[in-house]
Amino acid sequence: MSDDNKNLGNDLNDMLDDAKDNAKKAGETISKKVNEITDEAKESAKEFSDDAKETFSNAPGDNKKMLAGILAILLGAFGVHKFILGYNKEGGILLGITLLGIVLSCVGVGIIVVWLTGLVGLIEGIIYLTKSDEDFYNTYQVGKKSWF
Template sequence: MIILLLNSSILGEAYKDKAKDFAEEARDTASEFAKNAKETFGSNDNQKLLAGIVALLFGGFGIHKFILGYTKEGATLLGVSIAGILLSCFGIGALFVWIPTVIGFVEGIIYLTKSDAEFYNTYQLGKKPWF
């Protein structure tokens, strides 16, 4: 009986050590994953891809402009779209809705076809707001 108790206490210590080692390894892996996620999320590739896809899908509302930090241009597209929606009962409103949508679609294609370096230099360093 005493031998069994000694064996279980020795095994318990060994399992505690293994659990501590596993916890330290998991903590290191989690911190490395968080570091890599921050680098990936903050990279220019994601802004390019995100801005391009949003411009293709919701270009008329100027959301892609807000993503890139162009608040004036984004507000302009959003305002023209809202005015077009409000004026759509008149004939001229349809024109106001289509123009921002086409601009956003064209910009989305331009964003996605540029190389990463060219996109970064043109739209993030150069701050070119339109096309």
């Protein structure tokens, strides 16, 4: 009976060794597949990134047109759209006039001042949004036209 146990033990050890070898081979195969998939994903991501850079580098204005136009309509009195476009002096002027109008609103004249600066922002926002991307870029970012 002890010879049978030894043979059974040897058979079990052989099966265990075979299972280890098969698991090792499967692990190597899986590792190779994972590396292949990872390399393909990296290549696809690089191609997508390059395509996106090419697409958006051709878009003049770096998408500032839409942002500046919407902010001009919503917060034009505070000159936020001017700061977005890099016109810090003009943005400061609008902001200062609006704040002065808010302070003077207790007198009554300030309400008109705030209303007028808001109207300036509304008009500029409409102008920004109705221009083509190329025209906006050439006018406000290359030509540096700061008002209307």
